[in-house]
Each structure stands twice: as structure tokens, then as C-alpha cells.
Amino acid sequence: xxxxxxxxxxxxxxxxxxxxxxxxPALSGAVAALEETLGVQLLERTTRKVLLSxxxxxxxxxxxxxxxAMGQLMEEAEAAQAPFTGVLRLGVIPTxxxxxxxxxxxxxxxxxxxxxxxxxxxxxxxxxxxxxxxxLDLLLCAVPLAAPWVREIPLxxxxxxxxxxxxxxxxxxxxxxRSMLRELDLLLLDEGHCLRDQALDICRExxxxxxxxxxxxxxxLSTLVQLVAGGMGVTLLPQTAVRVxxxxxxxxxxxxxxxxxxxxxxxxxxxxxxxREEEFHSFGDALRAALATLPVxxxxx
Numbered sequence: 144x145x146x147x148x149x150x151x152x153x154x155x156x157x158x159x160x161x162x163x164x165x166x167x168p169a170l171s172g173a174v175a176a177l178e179e180t181l182g183v184q185l186l187e188r189t190t191r192k193v194l195l196s197x198x199x200x201x202x203x204x205x206x207x208x209x210x211x212a213m214g215q216l217m218e219e220a221e222a223a224q225a226p227f228t229g230v231l232r233l234g235v236i237p238t239x240x241x242x243x244x245x246x247x248x249x250x251x252x253x254x255x256x257x258x259x260x261x262x263x264x265x266x267x268x269x270x271x272x273x274x275x276x277x278x279l280d281l282l283l284c285a286v287p288l289a290a291p292w293v294r295e296i297p298l299x300x301x302x303x304x305x306x307x308x309x310x311x312x313x314x315x316x317x318x319x320x321r322s323m324l325r326e327l328d329l330l331l332l333d334e335g336h337c338l339r340d341q342a343l344d345i346c347r348e349x350x351x352x353x354x355x356x357x358x359x360x361x362x363x364l365s366t367l368v369q370l371v372a373g374g375m376g377v378t379l380l381p382q383t384a385v386r387v388x389x390x391x392x393x394x395x396x397x398x399x400x401x402x403x404x405x406x407x408x409x410x411x412x413x414x415x416x417x418x419r420e421e422e423f424h425s426f427g428d429a430l431r432a433a434l435a436t437l438p439v440x441x442x443x444x
Contacts, residue, residue, distance in 0.1 A: 144177060144206050146174050148207055150170070151195055151199065151206070155193060156193060174186065183199075184196050184198065185199035185203075219418040226421075226425070229258070231280055231281060232261045232281070233247075233260060233261065233262050233263070233279070233281050234264075234270040235263070235282070235283045235284070236265070236283070236336075236337060238384065239285070240262075263279060266335045267285070267336075268335065275414070280419065281412070283298075284412060285408065286409070286410040292415050293415065294412065294417070294420065295411070296411040297408060298430060300406050301406060301407060301409065301437075302381075302399070302400070303341075303379045303404065304379070305377055305399070306380050306385070306396070307377045307397070307398060308374050309395065311377065314396035318401045320400075320401055321400060321405065324345065325351045327376070329377060329379070330377065331360050332360060332362070332363070333361065334360075342379045368380070368391075368392065368395060379405075382437075383437055383439065411426070411427045427444060
């Protein structure tokens with residue numbers, strides 16, 4: 144099957160054989176044996192080129208899925224025999240990655256040197272899709288997630304902070320009422336970012352109406368704070384992002400909300416019943432402890 148998938152990808156026997164480390168005769172024999180077993184012609188061979196037959200095109204899709212599933216099965220088996228080894232595909236949202244990954248990577252290098260951590264930064268919907276399809280093993284994201292098949296491992300809660308220009312009336316305050324959000328010129332991330340949805344929820348809870356629209360948005364937090372520095376409005380940042388994003392520009396100020404301040408929860412998330420769930424809980428405990436130096440409130444598991 145691996146030989147057939149290689150030929151389907153390269154449409155060239157010599158290149159396919161080189162790609163998977165087989166001799167060309169052995170690869171040709173393996174594909175012919177698969178055709179005989181299935182009772183269908185998978186390839187159309189000529190002296191000059193190789194093409195997939197109609198049946199071969201359909202079979203190639205399924206064969207790739209089978210090989211992917213077999214690879215996952217082997218990874219699960221290796222992880223069960225020796226926790227914190229092998230591949231761990233971690234998905235991280237963009238409003239977490241720059242601020243927490245140094246801690247995550249430091250923890251992995253120090254405590255789990257045999258773990259092959261692969262990081263994927265994507266928006267929440269894409270991460271959930273990847274988790275459901277088996278493309279990702281574990282997520283580091285804001286919760287709750289609207290997915291009943293996901294198991295969440297809480298890490299911490301963090302407050303939202305208002306970032307303003309230096310001369311803004313709210314600059315430097317530590318007792319902002321949420322009601323102030325009703326009329327501010329608020330800058331938010333683009334559609335698709337969960338942080339945008341969280342900020343809009345906070346505004347609605349504060350009584351901000353839909354008619355008080357958001358006229359400017361950006362793809363990343365760094366752009367947002369530069370827009371704030373330019374006097375275009377104010378924005379909400381999670382506490383873990385404040386030092387990095389505001390430290391670059393002396394014309395920015397922060398303001399904090401009166402208790403209880405609006406906040407978000409960050410957690411690990413995996414598929415319910417995942418074979419490595421116990422391992423992920425242990426990883427969550429270690430990560431929660433490693434994050435204790437940040438200005439956040441640890442969440443009980």
C-alpha cells in the first residue's frame with residue numbers, strides 16, 4: 144500500500160521508489176501484488192508515463208487515510224509503552240503562541256527530552272478540525288470549546304487589560320467599570336479569532352449595543368497595539384500579552400478593570416477517550432506549575 148501511495152503521488156516509478164527507499168523492481172512488484180489482491184487495475188502504464196486509473200484515484204484517497212491511521216496507531220502504541228516519547232502535535236491559537244510557547248518549549252526540553260514536539264499555530268476552528276481528524280493530538284487554547292467530544296484540562300485564568308494611548312482619559316486607571324466599554328472606540332482582531340469573540344461578549348455584557356460597531360480590525364495583536372499608539376482607539380489584551388506588546392512603544396498605557404475583571408481561561412484540550420489522555424493530564428500539571436511565574440491565576444484541574 145505504501146508503494147502504491149508513493150506512485151500515486153509521484154506518477155513515476157523511479158521517483159516513487161527513491162522517495163520510500165525501495166528498489167524500482169520491488170516497488171513495481173508491490174503495486175502489482177496489490178492490484179491482484181484487490182482485483183482492480185490501479186495504474187495505467189505506458190512506456191513514457193504512469194497514470195492513475197479511475198479506480199486508482201479513488202483507492203489512493205483511501206490508501207492515504209489507512210496509512211495515516213496506521214501511523215497514528217504506531218505512535219499511540221509507542222506512547223503507551225513509554226510516555227512522553229515520540230511525536231506530540233500541539234495546536235496553539237495565535238493569541239497564546241507568542242507568550243506561552245517559550246515556557247512550553249522550555250518545559251519540554253528540560254523534562255521531556257525524548258518528546259518530539261511539533262507546534263501548529265492556527266485559529267480555533269482550524270485547530271478543532273485538526274484535533275477531530277487526528278492531525279493534531281493536543282490543543283493549547285481558550286475555553287470553553289463548543290465541542291462535546293473534547294476533554295479540557297484547565298491551566299489558568301487571566302484578566303483582560305485595556306490598552307490606551309498615553310493621553311487617554313482611562314490611561315493608568317486601576318478601577319475601570321465595565322460600563323466604559325459601551326462608548327469606547329474599540330479595535331479588535333479580525334473575524335475568526337476567538338479573542339475577538341471573547342471581547343465582543345465582554346462588551347455585550349457591559350451593555351454595548353450592536354450599533355456601536357467596530358470600525359477597524361487587525362490580523363494580530365502587534366498590529367492592534369500599534370493602531371492604539373497611533374490614536375485610532377483602544378483595545379483589550381489578555382494579561383499574558385501585555386508586557387510583550389506594550390513594552391515596544393512608550394506611548395501606550397494600560398488600564399485595569401475593577402473586580403471582578405473580565406477574563407478568559409486557557410486550557411489544554413484533547414479528544415475524549417484519547418489513548419494518551421493520562422499523559423496529557425500529567426503534562427498539564429507540569430505546565431500549570433511552570434506557568435506560575437506569569438501574572439495569571441492557576442485553574443484547578
